[in-house]
Amino acid sequence: xxxxxxxxxxxxxxxxxxxxxxxxxxxxxMQLIYSYGPAVDTCSAEAVSGIWTDDGVYDVDTGRLEGHxxxxxxxxxxxxxxxxxxxxxxxxxxxxxxxxGDAAVATLYSQLITKHPSAEGFTVSxxxxxxxxxxRTGNGWRVTMRTNRLLDGTEEGRDVLAVxxxxxxxx
Amino acid sequence: xxxxxxxxxxxxxxxxxxxxxxxxxxxxxMQLIYSYGPAVDTCSAEAVSGIWTDDGVYDVDTGRLEGHxxxxxxxxxxxxxxxxxxxxxxxxxxxxxxxxGDAAVATLYSQLITKHPSAEGFTVSxxxxxxxxxxRTGNGWRVTMRTNRLLDGTEEGRDVLAVxxxxxxxx
Amino acid sequence: xxxxxxxxxxxxxxxxxxxxxxxxxxxxxMQLIYSYGPAVDTCSAEAVSGIWTDDGVYDVDTGRLEGHxxxxxxxxxxxxxxxxxxxxxxxxxxxxxxxxGDAAVATLYSQLITKHPSAEGFTVSxxxxxxxxxxRTGNGWRVTMRTNRLLDGTEEGRDVLAVxxxxxxxx
Numbered sequence: 001x002x003x004x005x006x007x008x009x010x011x012x013x014x015x016x017x018x019x020x021x022x023x024x025x026x027x028x029x030m031q032l033i034y035s036y037g038p039a040v041d042t043c044s045a046e047a048v049s050g051i052w053t054d055d056g057v058y059d060v061d062t063g064r065l066e067g068h069x070x071x072x073x074x075x076x077x078x079x080x081x082x083x084x085x086x087x088x089x090x091x092x093x094x095x096x097x098x099x100x101g102d103a104a105v106a107t108l109y110s111q112l113i114t115k116h117p118s119a120e121g122f123t124v125s126x127x128x129x130x131x132x133x134x135x136r137t138g139n140g141w142r143v144t145m146r147t148n149r150l151l152d153g154t155e156e157g158r159d160v161l162a163v164x165x166x167x168x169x170x171x
Numbered sequence: 172x173x174x175x176x177x178x179x180x181x182x183x184x185x186x187x188x189x190x191x192x193x194x195x196x197x198x199x200x201m202q203l204i205y206s207y208g209p210a211v212d213t214c215s216a217e218a219v220s221g222i223w224t225d226d227g228v229y230d231v232d233t234g235r236l237e238g239h240x241x242x243x244x245x246x247x248x249x250x251x252x253x254x255x256x257x258x259x260x261x262x263x264x265x266x267x268x269x270x271x272g273d274a275a276v277a278t279l280y281s282q283l284i285t286k287h288p289s290a291e292g293f294t295v296s297x298x299x300x301x302x303x304x305x306x307r308t309g310n311g312w313r314v315t316m317r318t319n320r321l322l323d324g325t326e327e328g329r330d331v332l333a334v335x336x337x338x339x340x341x342x
Numbered sequence: 343x344x345x346x347x348x349x350x351x352x353x354x355x356x357x358x359x360x361x362x363x364x365x366x367x368x369x370x371x372m373q374l375i376y377s378y379g380p381a382v383d384t385c386s387a388e389a390v391s392g393i394w395t396d397d398g399v400y401d402v403d404t405g406r407l408e409g410h411x412x413x414x415x416x417x418x419x420x421x422x423x424x425x426x427x428x429x430x431x432x433x434x435x436x437x438x439x440x441x442x443g444d445a446a447v448a449t450l451y452s453q454l455i456t457k458h459p460s461a462e463g464f465t466v467s468x469x470x471x472x473x474x475x476x477x478r479t480g481n482g483w484r485v486t487m488r489t490n491r492l493l494d495g496t497e498e499g500r501d502v503l504a505v506x507x508x509x510x511x512x513x
Contacts, residue, residue, distance in 0.1 A: 005348065006176065012355050013183050019362050020190050026369050027197050034267040035341045038278045038332040041300075041322070047341045087324030089298050091280045094265045094436045096376040107380050109433045111455070111464075113282070113298050115323050122282075122295040124464040127431050127455050129383075151383070152457050153429035161380040170377045170389045177347065184354050191361050198368050205438040206512045209449045209503040212471075212493070218512045258495035260469050262451045265436045284453070284469050286494050293453075293466040 025099050029134060029141050033106055037090045043081060045072035053135065053142040060148045061128075061156070087115030087122075095132070098168030102136040107164030110148065127151045129160035196270050200305060200312050204277055208261045214252060216243035224306065224313040231319045232299075232327070258286030258293075266303070269339030273307040278335030281319065298322045300331035367441050371476060371483050375448055379432045385423060387414035395477065395484040402490045403470075403498070429457030429464075437474070440510030444478040449506030452490065469493045471502035 032051055039047035049068035052058065058065040058074075065071045074080060093109040112126040133145040151157040203222055210218035220239035223229065229236040229245075236242045245251060264280040283297035304316040322328040374393055381389035391410035394400065400407040400416075407413045416422060435451040454468040475487040493499040 009180060009351060009355065012359070013180065013187070016187050016355070016358050016362060017183070019366065020187060020194070023194050023362070023365050023369060024190065027194060030265070031267055031269070031339075034265050034279070035336060035339070037264070037280060038267060038300075038336045039341060042329050042333040042336070044333070044336070044341075047336060050341075084329070085324055087298075087322050087328070089280050089300070089322045091264050091282075091298075093379070093433050094372070094376050096373055096380060098373075108376070109379060109431050111433075113295060113322075115298075120296070122298045124295065124455055124466065125462070127429075127433075127457075127464045129380075129431070151429050151431045151455075153427055157429070158384050158426070162384040162386070165377060165380045165384070165386070165389060168373075168377070170381060170386075170392075180351060184351065184358070187358050188354070191358060191365070194365050195361065198365060201436070202438055202440075202510075205436050205450070206507060206510070208435070208451060209438060209471075209507045210512060213500050213504040213507070215504070215507070215512075218507060221512075255500070256495055258469075258493050258499070260451050260471070260493045262435050262453075262469075284466060284493075286469075291467070293469045295466065 022099065025104070025136075025141070026097055029097050029099070029104055029106060030095060032134070032141050032143070033095050033108070033132060034092060037092055040075060040080070040090050041084060041088065043075055043084055045075040048072070048075050051143050052146075053137060053144050056143050057145045058143075058148075059145065061150055083112070083114060086117065088125075089113045092130075096165070096168065096170075104134040104141065105164055105167040106130075106132040106134065107161060107168065108132070109151075129157040131160045131164040193270065196275070196307075196312070197268055200268050200270070200275055200277060201266060203305070203312050203314070204266050204279070204303060205263060208263055211246060211251070211261050212255060212259065214246055214255055216246040219243070219246050222314050223317075224308060224315050227314050228316045229314075229319075230316065232321055254283070254285060257288065259296075260284045263301075267336070267339065267341075275305040275312065276335055276338040277301075277303040277305065278332060278339065279303070280322075300328040302331045302335040364441065367446070367478075367483070368439055371439050371441070371446055371448060372437060374476070374483050374485070375437050375450070375474060376434060379434055382417060382422070382432050383426060383430065385417055385426055387417040390414070390417050393485050394488075395479060395486050398485050399487045400485075400490075401487065403492055425454070425456060428459065430467075431455045434472075438507070438510065438512075446476040446478075446483065447506055447509040448472075448474040448476065449503060449510065450474070451493075471499040473502045473506040 049071040091111045095106040095108040114125045128148045131147045149156040220242040266277040266279040285296045299319045302318045320327040391413040433453045437448040437450040456467045470490045473489045491498040
């Protein structure tokens with residue numbers, strides 16, 4: 001065995017390790033994002049806030065929440081627990097994820113689907129554009145900023161999506 | 172080249188193989204779960220039942236189905252084929268997947284969306300919490316137990332989600 | 343170190359590289375498909391058409407679009423921009439993806455969800471079966487043919503799904 005061969009093995013191992021790390025980041029970010037619905041629909045306030053970094057921001061059209069305490073207060077609020085008691089799901093669509101080193105941007109849709117109060121069936125109460133900005137931390141990927149805006153025809157909702165796919169260099 | 176170097180190569184290969192196996196499990200479980208909708212909406216009874224192990228259970232609020240024959244009977248039933256003839260989709264949300272060795276738990280939402288019988292457009296007839304428990308078999312990942320409950324405000328739907336994310340150690 | 347050992351290292355590296363390539367294909371195809379909604383809902387005509395190969399086809403029940411120019415014209419059309427101005431989301435479900443070498447088939451659902459023109463909330467205006475046929479190109483995965491049909495109870499919608507899962511050998 002020549003030294004050159006061992007250099008090639010080393011190079012291929014390094015390339016594989018980098019590549020596998022990239023795929024792992026994708027899977028880990030998916031798990032983080034897709035845990036939001038089950039956490040919020042069971043009013044698990046700490047499971048929800050733990051998706052964010054300690055000073056992470058959840059910027060919704062209904063209000064801007066900064067840090068874990070404000071996010072947990074939203075989960076515990078009468079408005080949110082009222083939705084849950086009435087029957088609802090915070091249903092995420094699949095995420096478009098773009099990773100650059102220790103940062104990532106996910107662009108996706110979310111819906112608040114609620115039980116119809118008087119009739120059979122459910123209603124799409126809210127359809128929102130979502131942009132999740134994430135950072136790699138010592139405890140895995142966490143959200144630094146999540147921006148949600150209703151897709152109600154105003155510019156704001158479209159901007160959330162446009163910035164997300166621009167960050168991902170989608171042509 | 173020293174023996175020590177070869178030991179390092181061996182260790183890195185083993186780590187990569189384990190890691191790639193873990194990622195492959197995620198992708199395979201996603202394909203299994205996301206085949207359910209297309210299979211059931213085309214009344215492909217064996218494609219549906221084959222998602223489960225031979226003695227797998229589909230525990231729905233509308234009835235508990237045990238084993239392939241009962242699952243296939245549901246697909247062939249007048250109720251199900253009536254939905255399909257009327258126009259419908261069994262639409263899954265993206266799955267939160269947690270794998271521990273040869274077992275996995277997936278937590279997700281599913282909707283039964285049906286064509287409005289008299290007007291334009293579609294209706295969310297059912298929104299369900301889903302917990303899929305899976306096992307690695309000689310033929311790949313299969314479902315041993317799938318539990319569905321309507322998110323209609325009762326405790327049962329929330330419990331399906333809560334047990335799912337607790338199994339995944341979502342904080 | 344024996345030559346035999348090095349042969350084993352080479353074999354394991356090759357297996358890993360092949361396997362990682364397969365997983366990467368899955369992740370890349372997911373990103374391509376999940377970029378469609380954000381691109382079309384921001385009227386980013388070139389971001390939409392760039393999902394397809396130059397001569398790619400988008401075969402919808404509302405018309406068959408061939409090549410980038412026709413796809414971009416759809417994005418710029420009064421009908422599409424009217425939906426966007428009124429408030430809407432082209433929301434994809436998670437994709438069942440089957441890859442064979444340099445070709446792939448993705449089977450999934452898509453919804454056009456629109457803001458209710460007069461009341462609160464949103465409406466599922468369209469629920470479609472989707473089959474995306476993809477090819478590996480020098481610029482990554484691109485769509486050669488996407489077929490959409492309404493799941494309105496007619497045979498066409500079910501056929502889109504049936505062909506998709508048959509291509510994937512879903513039992």
